[in-house]
Amino acid sequence: MQKHNYGTAILAGFEYLLEKYPEVFIIGQGLWSPWYVGNSMTDLDKKFGVERVIDTPVSESACTGAAVGASLAGMKPIVVHPRMDFMIYAMDPIVNQAAKWSHMLGGQAHPGLTIRSIINRGGEQGAQHSQALHAWFAHVPGLRVVMPSTVSDARDLLIASVLCPDPVIYIDDRWLYDQEDELDDVVELNLADQRPIISIKGSDITIVSCGHTSLLSRHAADLLRDNNISAEVIDVRVLNPFIADEIISSVNKTKNLLVVDSGTLSSGFSAEIISKVVENISLNSLKSLPKRIALPDAPAPTSKELEKNYYINVDDITKEVKKILLT
Amino acid sequence: MKNNLNELTDPTKLHEPVSISNIDDEILKKMLKSMILIRETEHKLAEARKEGLIGGPVHLGAGQEAIAVGISQSLQPTDRVFGAHRSHSHLLALNPDFYRLFAEILGKDTGFSKGMGGSMHLFDQHSGFYGSVPIVAGTVALAVGAAMAAKMQNTNDIGVAYIGDGAVEEGVVHEAFNLSKIHESPILFVVENNLFASHMHISLRQPNDMISRFAVANEIPFEVLDGNDVCSVYRSAKKLIEQMREGNGPRLIELVTYRHYGHVDWRDDIDVGVKRSQKDVADWKERDPITRLSKSLISEGLWSPDEEESFKEELRTNISLAWEKAMNDPYPDLTATMKYVFSYKSKEES
Numbered sequence A: 001m002q003k004h005n006y007g008t009a010i011l012a013g014f015e016y017l018l019e020k021y022p023e024v025f026i027i028g029q030g031l032w033s034p035w036y037v038g039n040s041m042t043d044l045d046k047k048f049g050v051e052r053v054i055d056t057p058v059s060e061s062a063c064t065g066a067a068v069g070a071s072l073a074g075m076k077p078i079v080v081h082p083r084m085d086f087m088i089y090a091m092d093p094i095v096n097q098a099a100k101w102s103h104m105l106g107g108q109a110h111p112g113l114t115i116r117s118i119i120n121r122g123g124e125q126g127a128q129h130s131q132a133l134h135a136w137f138a139h140v141p142g143l144r145v146v147m148p149s150t151v152s153d154a155r156d157l158l159i160a161s162v163l164c165p166d167p168v169i170y171i172d173d174r175w176l177y178d179q180e181d182e183l184d185d186v187v188e189l190n191l192a193d194q195r196p197i198i199s200i201k202g203s204d205i206t207i208v209s210c211g212h213t214s215l216l217s218r219h220a221a222d223l224l225r226d227n228n229i230s231a232e233v234i235d236v237r238v239l240n241p242f243i244a245d246e247i248i249s250s251v252n253k254t255k256n257l258l259v260v261d262s263g264t265l266s267s268g269f270s271a272e273i274i275s276k277v278v279e280n281i282s283l284n285s286l287k288s289l290p291k292r293i294a295l296p297d298a299p300a301p302t303s304k305e306l307e308k309n310y311y312i313n314v315d316d317i318t319k320e321v322k323k324i325l326l327t
Numbered sequence B: 001m002k003n004n005l006n007e008l009t010d011p012t013k014l015h016e017p018v019s020i021s022n023i024d025d026e027i028l029k030k031m032l033k034s035m036i037l038i039r040e041t042e043h044k045l046a047e048a049r050k051e052g053l054i055g056g057p058v059h060l061g062a063g064q065e066a067i068a069v070g071i072s073q074s075l076q077p078t079d080r081v082f083g084a085h086r087s088h089s090h091l092l093a094l095n096p097d098f099y100r101l102f103a104e105i106l107g108k109d110t111g112f113s114k115g116m117g118g119s120m121h122l123f124d125q126h127s128g129f130y131g132s133v134p135i136v137a138g139t140v141a142l143a144v145g146a147a148m149a150a151k152m153q154n155t156n157d158i159g160v161a162y163i164g165d166g167a168v169e170e171g172v173v174h175e176a177f178n179l180s181k182i183h184e185s186p187i188l189f190v191v192e193n194n195l196f197a198s199h200m201h202i203s204l205r206q207p208n209d210m211i212s213r214f215a216v217a218n219e220i221p222f223e224v225l226d227g228n229d230v231c232s233v234y235r236s237a238k239k240l241i242e243q244m245r246e247g248n249g250p251r252l253i254e255l256v257t258y259r260h261y262g263h264v265d266w267r268d269d270i271d272v273g274v275k276r277s278q279k280d281v282a283d284w285k286e287r288d289p290i291t292r293l294s295k296s297l298i299s300e301g302l303w304s305p306d307e308e309e310s311f312k313e314e315l316r317t318n319i320s321l322a323w324e325k326a327m328n329d330p331y332p333d334l335t336a337t338m339k340y341v342f343s344y345k346s347k348e349e350s
Helices: A006-020 A044-048 A060-072 A084-098 A134-138 A152-163 A212-226 A247-254 A270-277 A304-310 A314-326 B024-048 B063-073 B090-094 B098-105 B138-152 B171-184 B213-217 B230-245 B278-286 B288-298 B303-327
Strands: A002-005 A024-028 A053-055 A076-081 A114-117 A144-145 A166-171 A180-183 A195-199 A203-208 A231-235 A238-240 A257-264 A291-295 B082-083 B129-132 B159-164 B187-193 B222-226 B251-256
Touching: A002 A006, A002 A152, A002 A231, A002 B222, A002 B303, A006 A024, A006 A044, A006 A076, A006 A152, A024 A152, A044 B138, A044 B213, A053 B230, A060 A076, A060 A084, A060 B138, A060 B171, A076 A084, A084 A114, A084 B138, A134 A144, A134 A166, A134 A238, A134 A257, A134 A270, A144 A152, A144 B159, A152 A166, A152 A180, A195 A247, A203 A247, A203 A270, A203 A314, A212 A231, A212 A257, A231 A247, A238 B187, A247 A270, A247 B213, A257 A270, A257 A314, A257 B187, A270 B303, A291 A314, B024 B063, B024 B090, B024 B098, B024 B230, B024 B288, B024 B303, B063 B090, B063 B187, B063 B251, B082 B090, B082 B138, B090 B098, B090 B129, B098 B303, B129 B138, B138 B159, B138 B171, B138 B187, B171 B187, B171 B213, B187 B230, B222 B230, B230 B251, B230 B288
Parallel strands: A024 A053, A024 A076, A076 A114, A114 A166, A144 A166, A203 A231, A203 A257, A257 A291, B082 B129, B082 B159, B159 B187, B187 B251, B222 B251
Antiparallel strands: A002 A180, A144 A238, A195 A231
16 A cells, blocks of 8 residues: 555556556656646656656647657557646647547557646636636547546556557546545556446435546535435546446436536536436436536636636535535 | 749649659659559549549549659658548558559448548558548648657658648648657658649748748758659658668658649639649649650660550559449448447447
């Protein structure tokens, strides 16, 4: 057992991959001075060499495209975008190339790269340093999208993503980095077998979330327990391909559903979760209408007071749960 | 627009037979046959598209065969070649299997991309053809990455990125040039400057007709040549590729050429082309890469009009047979639409 926080768990995942698989390399901005990414990449360049841990020109598109090309040639590249907002420059290699090559070439090409993208918000950074665009990527057939919310998933889903021959968008969130846990030795997982998991068992309401809001939902469930409310918390983990079986079973049991998403509301991932549930249950069995909490349909504001109000906190979740159950 | 390319862009010039000096006889004949094969294959496609037998768009490169053929003689099957929307010649110069190209364009399971790609998404990794896509400049960075990988894998393989004069109007090309130079990646940028992007002449799009100016900006050694002279293309590519295999970084070769057909399908595009006249097309057909090499070989006694005629006759028969066979081939199974989305299968799926 080793004590880790979320950031060092990611670091441990990188170290495991670089040690064991010579075809793994990492490319992205800031890797030779990784102060953008907390403690998740410290000294990788010194330990594994600058040929395998590559800091780059300010060229998101070419660097992501290069990783796609290297993966087609048998490498297992990891691209790091320290802020998801800048990754928008790389949409062509991600959406038109990586996501499509297997399909449009008859399953013969394997763009098995992993793109680590960080949601890095708060701190009055504003609209272009804060976005959580996981729903965009989950909408693209051919991209696997994972959002680890726990310390163990931070390490183990990273390893599973890199070992998977499909393109994977691995999204972590700086607001998850303070979590601590003890980790066993690595067991390599098949990413295609990973699916949503029940983080906390409960019987009164199902709360579904992904990434940072999964952490908030777990905290909320702890607080609700003090009010004799038993919330079942489900962490989506894998947004595409999205398997909703566990969520549907849970809602059939609790008969109440709240979805909490760290992206904006309209056309967001919260809508997909609710759709998959209501398409697959008897609506008469529900005790309340499914509800969702997400960010307002507005870019992230900069000013401190507006920012505080914009983001979701644990209170928002407990209040909504009480409203659903007590009205 | 500054005309830095001078007579290379004047279609009334450079009609004479090409110089074949210092090239092996067998390679000369192989290049001639390869160019004729590509031309005849594309004529078949033009005809079939016109007759409505092909459902999707075909971007034909007739007139530009010398480029892929001249380059490909110095490539090995482990190299990593990436194309674009007009890539039939790039693939056929590496693997002349027109039957599988026909099958692909007809959407058949036996095609190069198992019928999933059509004309614009071609794949034949066994011959070094990693793939082509119709997003302009979409594969340039991919080719750089495959070249970076070649170096990491301690091979002497190179990457090849075929791009047109329009592609350099996309920002990612400049990122890719810069990245390849910073890493001294073994990538050959092949610029097929045919003076048009779709319907627009280069003078309406750029202040200078010489694309190599961007190689200068990125410290990439380059050459600019008559792209309809297969022997020049061959000599120059051979030299540049040898340099790269010895561990040198990127190279760029700019080949000035012209397409006989319009941007897409069988038409001339005189009506939709801005600055594309019937006279220009006729003049450019006089700078034909096949005729120019054929004449040289005939005058040196290496080839004869009879040989050419019987070669073409046999080829056309084989093309017709291949077409018929492809027409009768099966379409992909209906499960293909979902089957190829991901490579990795879960326990339940496998």
